[in-house]
Amino acid sequence: MNPLLNQFLTEGRDFLEAIGAKLLELERAPEQGALIDDLFRLVHTLKGNSGLFDIPEMTRVLHAAEDLMDAVRDGRVAFSRELADQLLEAMDFVSLLIDEIAEASTDGQPPSTSHHAKDAVRLGAALRELMPEHPQTPAVSDAPDAASVSAGTESGSRPETDDLLDNLPESVRHDIQDRLAAGEPLCWLRYRPEEECFFKGEDPFFQIAQLPEPLWRRLGAREDWPPLPELDAYRCVLEFELILSVEAETLVEHFRYVPDQVEIRSLSAAMPDPAASASSSESQSESEPSSWAGLSPEARESICLTLEAQREILVLSDNPSWLGGRLRAVGATLAALLTSLGRDPAATGLETALEAALATDSGTYLLRWLDHQTWPASKPAAPEPIAETVREAIMAPTATDSSPATKTADEPVKFGRRADDQLATVRTLKVDQTKIDRLMNLIGEMVVAKNALPYLAARAEERYGVRELAREIKTQYSVINRIAEEMQDAIMQVRMLPVSFVFQRFPRLVRDVAHKLGKDVRLVMEGESTEADKNIIEALADPLIHLVRNSLDHGLESPEQRRAAGKPPEGRLTISARQESDRVLIEITDDGRGIDPDVIRRKAYEKKIIDETTLERLSDQEAINLIFAAGFSTAEQVTDLSGRGVGMDVVRNAIARVHGSIDLRSRVGEGTHLRLSLPLSMAVTNVMIIESAGQRFGVPMDAVAETVRVARRDIRVIKKRLTTVLRGRLVPLVALNDLLALDTPQIANDDDELAVLVVRIEKEYLGIIVDDCRETIDIILKPLAGFLGDLTGYSGSALLGDGSVLLILNPRELL
């Protein structure tokens, strides 16, 4: 589904809920001005949003509601119970539309809701009636007229149609009769555009010209034309009248934006001339399938009676709870009738009509279907009253549409009924993040509890010597392990956000910054749909913006400089994201001037970040990495964009905080390439358990390069520091007990070898001497809180399967 529409639907439901709550609150305390303001704002926003889509019915009702709320806000109308009822009903209607759109919408376009047009007009009028002055009085007074799209049952409107048809030229009348006899659907349409329509950008003639060629047309004016000098060309008094060969629904759809300005009447059998109807019925019987010829007059009559009964049922305007059953019964009867006439019910579209009827909770569709079928005509001597009712029903095929409208007089329709039984349709949940976090914590605990099972198995075997049981526990463990992992995975999915969440602001940012700096930059973004945990994505936002700004400010040159360097004037900045096993890689590449290691060296020396000896020794790559050092800024000129010297070290720390790493490559004149590697999720950390001084600690596996046993005699002291040679490389060693200020020596094993955990910190290797290295486990890392939060040497704690607390070391901070 179109994301915009999706958002509208989700938000729309929220708005409706809020509006409903506010209305109820207002009922309790009607004097609250603030509440009314809120309510107005909600309705106003919802109306505005609905205008983005092709849902005129919704917009119409909301517009009326908004006007009414405006009147209430200005004190022109007192808030009353009826007013609240009416508004609530309007909101139920809107909610019904939203549900319908949500159900139907698959291709990104909201479905047509034109079959609700009449309800919309009625609700709109009802809302406006509550206002003291009716700014759209014509609309209201037109309402019965407009509703006569449907309100054919009103005896008044029929003769009018007849008159109109009587006025037709003879030739047209014959043509129409012939076409009707041939079963063509004909409609009479009158379109009276409202007077101000030109100011709304409407072109009524364009609307009309879009219709197929009419059989008959008349273009008139509602009043006599004044002398030319007094004519107001922009006050529309036109009146179009047409007879077209189209279905009434098509016309309703075509004029769905102005349902109160058109009058549509289906001419199926409505020709008033008795001779005409006789001839049409004659021609109808001629066109009957031959299989019907054998029908006895009795059979014909009973068919007619059955049909008649169905019509009467469908026309019933009460709205009982068993309406669905009633419609199905009609459908079944009709299907049986078709079968007995030797026709295939499926081929006639009966089922579609029935479904539509069930969906709309009204018999209209079935009735229309009935009208469009040819049935065996009953004997001319059919009982008069029935013929009369048949005729009536045929003449006003949309009469049932009006059943809600005609009913309003005594008992308003309740859309609220839908609100009661449609609860299950909400597909999206908006959940507070803390709830998800709680769920995640619980799953974390589950993982920990699960980890206790192997301990148990080991104990069963070692302590109690029941190997069988140990094996069974292990089998159970693998099952629970699988489920727990899936649960974990599922909750991760919930927390996943696409990187586009951060990326989406870059086009604007790049454009603005580039403009400010007078540079031409083309931004290329790739892999926006790559997903990562919400926390990671959020932590990424600021550093990324910083990096992009840096690239724009320091990396890319101005067009002149670029031309001088023989590069295209337009700089290119690529931001890409992709997933690689359990990490997300984000790369920012520019084709700018690159970083000059010599400049960095000199600056670093000037700023006393490195001393002279280091200066000599540093490789180019190491020099470039110096820009991550605290307090380093190379910009000649401090701009308001970047270059305050807080840049890169802040970036590095922010990335490190979410266990990410950053890698910088640059070639002078060719550009800079930054690569951020981040974990997909921070929820589960794989740690290695080590022992030292009788305590257990965890070290994150992503920091561990290897574990080795180093014989005590291989350890040399160089400049008071312990070192050893590992695979031809000099590795400095530190004892964990020294780092933690524990006053005990490290314990060697029986062969006088010390366990060394080689960790990698910023591409440097360091050996940490521990007493013993144990297994690796998955833990849920909980940051230290409160007073302990200041202890930088630990990245957090975790609960172990046997119930003990494991402190997780942070090697980087420990040193």
Next chain:
Amino acid sequence: MPIDVSDSVLVARELLSVEDAESVLDWLIQHPHGQIDLADCNHVHAANFQVLMAARPKIAAWPQRETLADWLRAALIQEDTIHVQDDSGS
């Protein structure tokens, strides 16, 4: 400019927009016997329809586009004669 005027004939091309209605009206007021040439006109905004219906000028040439011509005839000529008229060639 879709409208060309001379002393006696107003020639409208392509589209008579809602803004043009005013100019057409003014011209018709000033030239009560002016004629309208719509041969190259494809669409006439409804506001122009009103002006033409109120002024009932002589149509020098009906639009070549049939749909438009049919409607204009329906609007400007008494309906009884709709089916008789056919002078679009002029």
